Amino acid sequence: MTADATPALVEDKQQTAAGPRVRKGSAYPRYLAGKVAGAAVSLLAVLVTSFFLFRLIPGDPVKTMTGGRQVSAEQLAAYREEFGLDLPLWRQFTDYCGKALTGDFGTSYQFRAPVVDKITEALPNTLLLTGTAFVLYTVLGIFLGTRSAWRRGGLGDRFNTGLALTLYSIPSFWLGLLLIIVLSVGIGPLPGMFPTGGMESGGEEGFAYVLDVAHHLVLPVVTLVAVEYGQTLLVTRSALLDEMGSDYLTTARAKGLRDDLVRRRHAVPNALLPTVTLIFINLGRTVAGVILVETVFSWPGLGGLFYQALSVPDLPLVQGLFFVFAAAVILMNTLADLVYPLLDPRVAR
Amino acid sequence: MGTNDQKRSLPHGLRLVALAGAAALTLTATLATPLDPAPRQARAADDGKKVLTVAVAQSVDSLSPFLAVRLLSTSIHRLMYEYLTNYDPKDNHAIPGLATKWEPSPDKLTWTYTIRSNSAWSDGQQATAQDAAWTFNKMMTDTGAATANGSYVGNFEKVSAPSPTKLVIELKKPQATMAALDVPIVPKHVWEKVSDFSEFNNDKSFPVVGNGPFVLSGYKADSYVRLKANKTFWRGSPKFDELVFRYYKDQDAAVSALRKGEVSFVAGSPSLTPAQAESLKGADDIQVNDAPGRRFYALATNPGAKAKNGEKFGDGHPSLLDQRVRNALFRAVDREAIIDKVFRGHAVEGEGYIPPRFQDYFWKPSADQKLAYDPAEAARLLDRAGYKKNGDGKRVGKDGKPITYRVLCHATDPNDKAVGKYLQEWWGELGIGVRLNCLDNVTDPWLAGKYDLAFDGWSVNPDPDFVLSIHTCGALPATPEETGATDNFICDKKYDELYARQLTEYDPAKRADIVKQMESRLYDLGYMNVMAYPNAVEAFRTDQIKSITTMPAKAGNIYGQDGYWSWWSAVPADSDGSSDNASSTGVVVGVVAGVVVLAGLGAFAAMRRRATAEERE
Numbered sequence: 012m013t014a015d016a017t018p019a020l021v022e023d024k025q026q027t028a029a030g031p032r033v034r035k036g037s038a039y040p041r042y043l044a045g046k047v048a049g050a051a052v053s054l055l056a057v058l059v060t061s062f063f064l065f066r067l068i069p070g071d072p073v074k075t076m077t078g079g080r081q082v083s084a085e086q087l088a089a090y091r092e093e094f095g096l097d098l099p100l101w102r103q104f105t106d107y108c109g110k111a112l113t114g115d116f117g118t119s120y121q122f123r124a125p126v127v128d129k130i131t132e133a134l135p136n137t138l139l140l141t142g143t144a145f146v147l148y149t150v151l152g153i154f155l156g157t158r159s160a161w162r163r164g165g166l167g168d169r170f171n172t173g174l175a176l177t178l179y180s181i182p183s184f185w186l187g188l189l190l191i192i193v194l195s196v197g198i199g200p201l202p203g204m205f206p207t208g209g210m211e212s213g214g215e216e217g218f219a220y221v222l223d224v225a226h227h228l229v230l231p232v233v234t235l236v237a238v239e240y241g242q243t244l245l246v247t248r249s250a251l252l253d254e255m256g257s258d259y260l261t262t263a264r265a266k267g268l269r270d271d272l273v274r275r276r277h278a279v280p281n282a283l284l285p286t287v288t289l290i291f292i293n294l295g296r297t298v299a300g301v302i303l304v305e306t307v308f309s310w311p312g313l314g315g316l317f318y319q320a321l322s323v324p325d326l327p328l329v330q331g332l333f334f335v336f337a338a339a340v341i342l343m344n345t346l347a348d349l350v351y352p353l354l355d356p357r358v359a360r
Numbered sequence: 361m362g363t364n365d366q367k368r369s370l371p372h373g374l375r376l377v378a379l380a381g382a383a384a385l386t387l388t389a390t391l392a393t394p395l396d397p398a399p400r401q402a403r404a405a406d407d408g409k410k411v412l413t414v415a416v417a418q419s420v421d422s423l424s425p426f427l428a429v430r431l432l433s434t435s436i437h438r439l440m441y442e443y444l445t446n447y448d449p450k451d452n453h454a455i456p457g458l459a460t461k462w463e464p465s466p467d468k469l470t471w472t473y474t475i476r477s478n479s480a481w482s483d484g485q486q487a488t489a490q491d492a493a494w495t496f497n498k499m500m501t502d503t504g505a506a507t508a509n510g511s512y513v514g515n516f517e518k519v520s521a522p523s524p525t526k527l528v529i530e531l532k533k534p535q536a537t538m539a540a541l542d543v544p545i546v547p548k549h550v551w552e553k554v555s556d557f558s559e560f561n562n563d564k565s566f567p568v569v570g571n572g573p574f575v576l577s578g579y580k581a582d583s584y585v586r587l588k589a590n591k592t593f594w595r596g597s598p599k600f601d602e603l604v605f606r607y608y609k610d611q612d613a614a615v616s617a618l619r620k621g622e623v624s625f626v627a628g629s630p631s632l633t634p635a636q637a638e639s640l641k642g643a644d645d646i647q648v649n650d651a652p653g654r655r656f657y658a659l660a661t662n663p664g665a666k667a668k669n670g671e672k673f674g675d676g677h678p679s680l681l682d683q684r685v686r687n688a689l690f691r692a693v694d695r696e697a698i699i700d701k702v703f704r705g706h707a708v709e710g711e712g713y714i715p716p717r718f719q720d721y722f723w724k725p726s727a728d729q730k731l732a733y734d735p736a737e738a739a740r741l742l743d744r745a746g747y748k749k750n751g752d753g754k755r756v757g758k759d760g761k762p763i764t765y766r767v768l769c770h771a772t773d774p775n776d777k778a779v780g781k782y783l784q785e786w787w788g789e790l791g792i793g794v795r796l797n798c799l800d801n802v803t804d805p806w807l808a809g810k811y812d813l814a815f816d817g818w819s820v821n822p823d824p825d826f827v828l829s830i831h832t833c834g835a836l837p838a839t840p841e842e843t844g845a846t847d848n849f850i851c852d853k854k855y856d857e858l859y860a861r862q863l864t865e866y867d868p869a870k871r872a873d874i875v876k877q878m879e880s881r882l883y884d885l886g887y888m889n890v891m892a893y894p895n896a897v898e899a900f901r902t903d904q905i906k907s908i909t910t911m912p913a914k915a916g917n918i919y920g921q922d923g924y925w926s927w928w929s930a931v932p933a934d935s936d937g938s939s940d941n942a943s944s945t946g947v948v949v950g951v952v953a954g955v956v957v958l959a960g961l962g963a964f965a966a967m968r969r970r971a972t973a974e975e976r977e
Contacts, residue, residue, distance in 0.1 A: 068804075071807075071841075073843070085503065086510065087842055089503045118559070121421055122422065123421075123422055123427055129581075132581055188610075188612055191613055192616060195620060196616045203620050207614075207620060207622055208610070208617060209583060209584070209607060210583055211580075211583060213578065213580070213586060213604060214578075307609075307610045309613060311607070315582060315609060316582075322800045323801065324801060
């Protein structure tokens with residue numbers, strides 16, 4: 012038995028040693044194909060949902076569009092034809108899907124402009140605001156989360172987590188208004204230093220324009236960072252705390268590595284998985300903008316556009332924006348799925 | 361150590377990035393302070409231009425006068441293009457615009473307008489009767505061009521321009537509103553190149569050719585609309601060089617912008633709230649204008665929605681078809697309390713349909729006719745109508761079920777919700793339940809007639825034809841599937857007869873008398889309970905605007921006037937030092953704050969470096 016057992020053990024070891032490499036090589040493309048296919052199916056589901064979901068809103072789009080104005084039957088018929096609303100539902104659906112696949116989401120009822128134009132007009136503004144905030148609160152959250160976990164229970168940890176929880180629970184519009192009063196209008200001896208709203212003063216060009224936009228960017232970014240960094244901090248802290256009792260860290264310390272290096276080179280990379288998930292989810296949400304912050308600071312982004320579209324309701328615009336928002340989340344989740352195996356090869360098995 | 365240093369490079373880089381980010385933000389704060397659009401900039405920019413900045417909340421739907429229907433867009437068109445006539449800011453009567461005079465033929469079917477010869481388009485070409493004729497004809501023949509103002513030409517038979525100064529409009533039947541055609545006249549030589557009027561938004565190429573007091577010179581969606589003064593405007597150039605409408609989606613932020621001096625004027629949407637007005641009253645260099653409004657604020661009942669073909673639809677409560685019930689509801693609304701508690705005094709108690717600022721048409725009920733607040737009388741009326749209380753104290757309908765009215769309200773209007781709460785209390789004491797149905801989009805249930813009562817309100821024009829027309833049988837939809845111009849499906853034969861008479865009465869005094877009879881009829885019918893005339897509460901900076909014309913001139917409003925008087929007449933204040941002093945203090949403090957933060961960051965980095973050095977040792 013003993014003689015029989017030895018080769019088996021050796022064989023097992025060989026399989027184990029070779030296993031991950033062999034499986035990684037063969038499993039990752041399959042894993043990748045699966046995730047991409049899943050994303051494509053999700054996108055199709057979103058396309059179908061976006062068409063039918065908003066048609067559940069009661070009422071006639073043309074009546075809504077022309078509400079309050081005298082409109083002849085001929086003009087109503089012309090509107091229905093113009094927007095394709097005279098066609099049977101299945102034809103509207105196939106037309107919608109066919110056009111959507113080519114990037115055409117129709118014409119906005121209220122703005123009489125292609126939906127794609129309205130979205131591409133507002134998208135860069137949202138990306139600038141939420142993208143800048145995203146980078147800052149992610150870096151800040153990971154940095155402070157790591158510090159807090161490493162010195163858990165200390166004054167710094169208690170202060171950091173307390174402040175993060177407090178800011179995270181503050182409504183962003185309230186914090187925004189507070190910042191406007193304090194840093195924009197000025198209070199007491201503190202004079203106003205930032206614009207109260209908008210993205211630009213208008214009329215500037217070249218570098219002056221860049222500075223002007225940067226100036227307008229400060230308060231909304233500070234608001235977003237203040238409210239959002241806490242989440243990253245807490246997730247990073249929690250993940251790192253889970254890792255801190257691990258044997259490999261004791262081994263690393265036993266090797267004589269500095270505490271700083273043990274944290275950065277060994278503990279943090281292993282604790283990053285949940286944080287990466289959060290980062291990608293936040294990145295997806297970034298496209299949707301932050302409606303309340305955009306409203307308080309009158310930022311001309313997708314959030315405000317979505318609110319306007321819903322309040323009419325402007326069906327083509329609502330559908331187009333819904334698709335963009337959902338597609339961004341799906342895309343980012345898929346990217347996160349594709350990145351996981353690089354951080355932890357076991358995920359792709 | 362060498363290895364350690366190499367390993368440190370990435371985190372160190374990250375730290376640098378973080379520091380750079382923080383420093384960039386701080387620097388932006390300090391660098392940007394001089395760029396800060398502070399009061400001095402609103403008054404006089406660096407190049408010496410006088411700029412008047414107005415805070416607005418509403419998005420531009422279109423800059424094409426053929427498509428735009430929103431207040432902001434149509435107000436901008438008033439500034440860009442001359443209309444045939446304008447309204448006197450003193451008393452709202454029609455005065456010359458592009459037309460210098462106008463007169464009807466003896467048979468009342470042909471109107472001849474004399475077009476002024478001193479109005480030029482901003483590209484230098486003369487504005488003529490041909491431009492006006494082309495504008496009207498385009499609206500009559502192109503459904504796209506009729507989108508916004510098609511109703512104005514609905515009764516037109518033919519429009520022609522026999523000469524550059526003569527415009528002739530032939531009507532199908534007489535109408536008294538021919539001096540109130542609020543249609544922007546556009547330059548034919550520019551607009552005849554447009555191929556599809558339903559899609560052309562007039563917002564890509566600047567400056568836009570016009571002949572009004574201002575020329576549209578720039579636009580960025582939901583950021584700003586920029587107009588420059590038309591130096592050759594026939595009535596005289598505006599005193600400000602530029603007029604900028606800036607977006608503030610949050611009204612509190614707009615008020616903050618006014619406090620700071622970033623904007624010269626704020627009106628809210630449509631008014632500042634009582635709290636905002638109170639907070640601004642004591643502020644330096646700010647004047648609150650609490651003017652009688654042009655709106656009425658009403659509670660409308662569903663009189664049983666129906667189409668012109670007689671087909672009924674919707675689901676309005678049948679008890680509301682009884683005039684005694686409607687009058688009882690009227691009498692159970694304490695309008696004084698609404699003025700005091702909801703509007704905090706920034707409104708006038710409602711009576712007739714047209715607000716008192718339009719004196720020619722203002723009507724109020726006599727003492728005998730008035731349905732004053734009297735809950736006891738309201739209860740008696742309901743008893744007499746057969747809607748008695750059951751054992752639970754609830755009034756029951758003919759079907760034996762307790763009556764609960766669905767009241768349609770605007771989710772975005774806090775006044776609706778507040779008044780709704782009072783209705784629940786007042787009508788609850790009568791034994792009637794109230795269920796508030798507050799929605800962002802009230803249009804759909806409204807047009808479908810799926811409500812019992814609804815909060816209603818309209819801005820009234822100097823010529824009241826429109827707000828009167830929306831209660832005629834002719835405004836009902838042709839079929840339940842179509843849209844009419846009706847407000848609440850009211851259809852009353854006597855009211856219609858009066859409406860037809862006033863429309864063909866060219867004598868102003870006689871017409872006003874008929875209009876008052878219509879208001880009286882509407883009051884008695886009880887379909888519309890006008891609860892208040894909300895004031896137009898707005899504010900402006902006196903250190904930026906020295907003077908500005910209100911409409912009416914005595915105690916009137918500034919924003920949303922019938923005409924371009926406010927912005928055309930605004931006189932810039934002389935630059936003085938007060939706001940500049942505050943602003944320069946801001947620069948100094950901003951720079952100091954930036955230096956302190958940068959020093960703090962530097963110290964932090966140094967401490968970190970020392971800590972790692974100690975670790976190394």
